[in-house]
Amino acid sequence: MNNFSYIQADKAKDATAAKRDDKSAAFIAGGTTLLDLMKLSVENHDQLIDVNMLPFRGIESTKDGLRIGALERMSDVAAHPLVARQFPMVAESLLLAASAQLRNMASIGGNVLQRTRCGYFRDTAFPCNKRNPGSGCPALTGDNRNLAILGTSDACIATSYPGDLSVALIALDAVLTLENAKGKQRQVPLTKFYLLPGSTPQRETVLEPDELIVAVTIPQTEMARRSKYLKVRDRASYAYALVSAAVGLEVQGGTIKAARVALGGVGAQPWRCFEAEKALVGQPATEATFRAAAEVALRGAKPREHNAFKVEMAQNTLVRALSEVAAA
Amino acid sequence: MPASNAPAPLNPDGSRRTFMKQAGGILGLALAPPFISQAERLTALSKKLEGVSTINLNVNGTLRSIRAEPRVTLLDALREYLDLTGSKKGCDHGQCGACTVLVDGRRVNSCLTLAVMSQGKEITTIEGLAKGDELHPMQAAFLKHDGFQCGYCTPGQIMSAVACVNEGHAGSEAEVREWMSGNICRCSAYPNITAAILDAKGQMGKG
Secondary structure (H helix, E strand, O other): OOOOEEEEOOOHHHHHHHHHHOOOEEEEOOOOOHHHHHHOOOOOOOEEEEOOOOOOOOEEEEOOEEEEEOOOEHHHHHHOHHHHHHOHHHHHHHHOOOOHHHHHHOEHHHHHOOOOOOHHHHOOOOOOOOOOOOOOOHHHOOOOOOOOOEOOOOOOOOOOOOOOHHHHHHHOOOEEEEEOOOOOEEEEEHHHHEOOOOOOOOOOEOOOOOOEEEEEEEOOOHHHHOEEEEEEOOOOOOOOOOEEEEEEEEEEOOEEEEEEEEEEOOEOOOEEOHHHHHHHOOOEOOHHHHHHHHHHHOOOOOOOOOOOHHHHHHHHHHHHHHHHHHHO | OOOOOOOOOOOOOOOHHHHHHHHHHHHHHHHOOOOOOHHHHHHHHHOOEOOOEEEEEEEOOEEEEEEEOOOOEHHHHHHHHOOOOOOOOOOOOOOOOOOEEEEOOEEEEHHHOEHHHHOOOEEEOHHHOOEOOEOOHHHHHHHHOOOOOOOOOHHHHHHHHHHHHHOOOOOOHHHHHHHOOOOOOOOOOHHHHHHHHHHHHHHHOOO
16 A cells, blocks of 8 residues: 555545645545555555544434434444334345445445446556546456446446445435535435446546535435345355345335335446336336336346346346335 | 363463563553543644654553554554554455454454554454453353364454444344354354354353
């Protein structure tokens, strides 16, 4: 790991100003992604700005929904009674991720900014358009079993966000609060936060260099209460998703009144399935409906040599998740 | 090798590890500056640290000081600067759990934790579990159930297991397996590790 200077910020403004003034600086909260990537020389920063002293804490009900401070740790959020009771898919997405140790360390803000597990991105011996723009993408014709089939481009087929939490958050229309070096805050819905790779896979989110994630707010809905996060992976525990589904349903008299559907492990970003939701609403809550919606969700999938299995796996995962939520 | 029924006694003549612990303790006392107040600590830390500086760590109840760069991880601080080599470096990327220690009672991967960010926190390593010659119930249970083969992952397994029980996540074999999944055992001693944890759970409450 390259050497760096370290500063512990007491005020948000000190942190964001330090980041604005040093293009090579990075914020550090839990450090679980950052230090991993710095040890691999995938990220090289000459300054780390410790934001853990900032007051971005707390889990509370507000008029806009459940507000979670960006510095809250994954384990604490998962165990919080409000989260477990009213947002089961959020709690499940947290508990099915990483390990108990990493969940104790990783912050919610950092989780949302997790970076891809694409083997070519993580190995500096290879070209990678995300790490070194314009250098090429060996994954297109290389080992692409774990990579994306939706929203990809000829420049990058990574599942840019490999984690779980943002899949649940994007399904539930969660909103991020960001703050910049001028002390100005803005709200960005998760659905508008991530960027598709296109020809600039190095740009992953709309976050500006001097912006810090302050909080995430999840609207309180019937679909959030009646929801599920289903994760399919190579091992029973402690593995990234091959495919995951975050679904929420509002059902009245056997008819679907509203639905929220998102997929993980298959998209170039956490993948919200608006068309599949439309295919569910107004229909009877039956397996035939779920199967039809699952086919809509994977329409336009562009599988590669090793990940074609993800199309059927994602459809089956979606059908099972919807069936289980409908039956609950 | 069959599992023995009673925990083995600690080496009474002072093993290499015991010697190192004592030496480390004396060294630590010699180097430890007087305790400083919380306010002073924060003021001192809010300035930019560059290059080698003094890092104060509260390890196993003793304040220890090292001179190190900000990039030094807590794991390297323990092993390379404080001679506490119980915590192991496996993958060094937070994937194997061999480096697991407790920070303020919570289990973390010390390889992905910076020493400079661990100041002002209570750090407990495998060397801090036993009370003198009396093993922690989890250590005794690992011996009783033969919860290891090569032993390299064991300190991390035991630290993680102590936290697993304290968190209330050792209610069944399935729950233990899920909540211990961040500790990999290449020898695959998992059945015995699981048995040890479920056994120690009963002892830990009676402390």
